Amino acid sequence: MVSTALAFATISCDKEKENPITEEITVPDDDEDQDIPDAEEIQDTSSVEPEKPIIYVLRERDSKYEFTNYGRAWLSRTKAGTIITSPLGCSYCMKEYPYDSPVNIGFPVMDIDKFIENHPERVTEKYLRKEVSDILAFANFESYGKKIHSAKITNGDDAIFINQIKKEAEEDFVSRFHIYDDVRDHVFGEVIDRCLLKTVEMKDPYKGQEDIYLDYATDLFLSQLYYCSPAIMVEECGSYIITKYTIGSRAVIQFMGNPAGSKRSAAKNEQNMETSIRSAIKYGPVGFTLGNGKDDFCFEKFTSIQATSMIYSFCYSFNNVFLPYDLYDLNQHYSADMSRFSDKDDEPVIAFPERSLLPLTYLIEESNLKEIYKEYYRTGKTGVKSLKEPCVTVEVRDNQVRSILESRYGDCLFTFRTATVPSEYINDYVQEEGKRLAAMVPYLKIICRQYGQKSDDKFGCTFEEIPGMVISSDKDFTLLDNVSKYVDAKTGKTYILTESSEGKVAYTLFKDYIIEDYCLTDFIEQIPTSDAITLESIRKDYTLIAL
Numbered sequence: 399m400v401s402t403a404l405a406f407a408t409i410s411c412d413k414e415k416e417n418p419i420t421e422e423i424t425v426p427d428d429d430e431d432q433d434i435p436d437a438e439e440i441q442d443t444s445s446v447e448p449e450k451p452i453i454y455v456l457r458e459r460d461s462k463y464e465f466t467n468y469g470r471a472w473l474s475r476t477k478a479g480t481i482i483t484s485p486l487g488c489s490y491c492m493k494e495y496p497y498d499s500p501v502n503i504g505f506p507v508m509d510i511d512k513f514i515e516n517h518p519e520r521v522t523e524k525y526l527r528k529e530v531s532d533i534l535a536f537a538n539f540e541s542y543g544k545k546i547h548s549a550k551i552t553n554g555d556d557a558i559f560i561n562q563i564k565k566e567a568e569e570d571f572v573s574r575f576h577i578y579d580d581v582r583d584h585v586f587g588e589v590i591d592r593c594l595l596k597t598v599e600m601k602d603p604y605k606g607q608e609d610i611y612l613d614y615a616t617d618l619f620l621s622q623l624y625y626c627s628p629a630i631m632v633e634e635c636g637s638y639i640i641t642k643y644t645i646g647s648r649a650v651i652q653f654m655g656n657p658a659g660s661k662r663s664a665a666k667n668e669q670n671m672e673t674s675i676r677s678a679i680k681y682g683p684v685g686f687t688l689g690n691g692k693d694d695f696c697f698e699k700f701t702s703i704q705a706t707s708m709i710y711s712f713c714y715s716f717n718n719v720f721l722p723y724d725l726y727d728l729n730q731h732y733s734a735d736m737s738r739f740s741d742k743d744d745e746p747v748i749a750f751p752e753r754s755l756l757p758l759t760y761l762i763e764e765s766n767l768k769e770i771y772k773e774y775y776r777t778g779k780t781g782v783k784s785l786k787e788p789c790v791t792v793e794v795r796d797n798q799v800r801s802i803l804e805s806r807y808g809d810c811l812f813t814f815r816t817a818t819v820p821s822e823y824i825n826d827y828v829q830e831e832g833k834r835l836a837a838m839v840p841y842l843k844i845i846c847r848q849y850g851q852k853s854d855d856k857f858g859c860t861f862e863e864i865p866g867m868v869i870s871s872d873k874d875f876t877l878l879d880n881v882s883k884y885v886d887a888k889t890g891k892t893y894i895l896t897e898s899s900e901g902k903v904a905y906t907l908f909k910d911y912i913i914e915d916y917c918l919t920d921f922i923e924q925i926p927t928s929d930a931i932t933l934e935s936i937r938k939d940y941t942l943i944a945l
Contacts, residue, residue: 689728
């Protein structure tokens with residue numbers, strides 16, 4: 399694969415710089431340099447820590463190219479004044495229990511008005527005007543997340559979704575029931591009664607048309623995507639596209655029980671809680687009644703069961719929130735009246751039906767960035783907690799050395815050279831390789847990342863004088879062919895188009911900040927613009943890589 403490193407080779411440095419190895423820098427602990435802690439990482443009690451390298455700076459970044467300090471500050475700059483006209487095409491960002499609260503609607507990631515104008519047949523509305531009720535019992539919040547996930551609300555891998563639901567639900571139950579001991583000592587339940595007015599749906603992409611949404615990504619979404627790390631993007635902006643939602647009214651009733659008698663399995667406790675809830679709810683012609691005196695089954699299985707409720711909109715006659723109350727003493731009627739629905743269809747979102755949340759990857763065209771997010775969906779974790787300064791790295795593991803170009807996401811864009819070097823000559827090799835790379839790649843910082851025990855041996859040898867050194871791969875940068883560029887006037891994204899015997903690769907840079915990050919301003923100005931190409935053909939014929 400051809401890399402932008404090849405492009406760097408065509409630019410000459412303004413001045414030569416010395417390449418001394420400066421002060422040693424120890425990589426900080428993970429919890430010192432992360433924006434978002436993963437729940438699973440916090441709970442990991444493993445005593446095995448990952449090996450931490452020592453980093454040497456071989457050449458500092460050229461001061462005329464300032465690296466952008468990305469972070470949460472960019473969110474307020476780019477999202478200020480955002481107006482949401484419809485949940486359709488917005489991001490889904492889990493901020494509040496329950497998962498289908500309207501608070502979890504993020505910001506417009508698609509220009510939905512333009513999409514409907516061009517594809518009116520792909521958006522439908524269906525009036526329902528019916529009442530449905532769902533009962534869940536769960537012994538822990540991991541179980542709750544998996545049961546919500548089983549409803550197939552998302553369209554893809556769901557580890558992010560499960561983790562977020564688990565976190566927000568646990569915080570809400572702990573707060574409402576004033577739980578100060580271990581949540582694992584309790585069993586929980588939930589009843590959601592919904593009066594459904596209307597469902598609005600954007601149909602899933604047809605097979606072979608998975609790229610249909612790319613042209614409708616909003617500038618706001620692209621700014622968040624390229625200026626925020628995946629960790630910040632998911633936490634603050636959302637991880638899914640809302641493609642279907644239902645409006646209406648909703649009553650949410652929560653339960654917490656304390657099991658009686660000997661310890662039972664989680665599955666048995668959940669079964670007992672569900673049976674107790676069903677015995678406490680009596681459905682009538684209109685609405686339902688919660689609480690019906692002390693039930694023998696409940697009394698036998700639980701020392702106590704408490705309940706509390708929340709009402710959304712005005713379809714229910716009972717329209718307030720009550721504090722946790724003993725279920726045995728309750729006698730509360732919930733009257734669902736369909737005639738109370740507004741004729742203006744301005745009821746809040748109260749449900750995300752099956753396949754209503756589409757992964758953000760449908761709006762991402764670059765293969766490397768897609769893979770980062772797909773891994774995040776699969777595992778619920780990401781190694782990209784913050785955007786890094788792109789640099790050239792000489793990486794040393796034992797006597798194996800490779801020189802690579804690293805992106806802002808920390809992935810390897812290009813391998814310059816790999817070599818096997820006798821351990822006592824590692825320092826000499828690193829010094830010589832730093833000089834070679836400095837002549838080849840101007841402006842960017844060059845570092846050495848060394849794993850394992852560092853040797854102080856230094857003999858002042860050149861490459862030719864290092865005995866037993868074996869270079870296993872070495873790229874010839876003079877083989878760069880047919881470099882051109884395409885600038886998308888709509889998004890401001892620049893595509894550097896390269897061709898080689900290994901194929902066609904297009905490197906994308908979103909606006910000037912990222913171009914500056916890679917010190918490519920002068921180079922891009924020199925590249926000829928390709929007039930005989932379209933964005934559609936680039937997506938079809940090239941492998942796209944986000945810089």
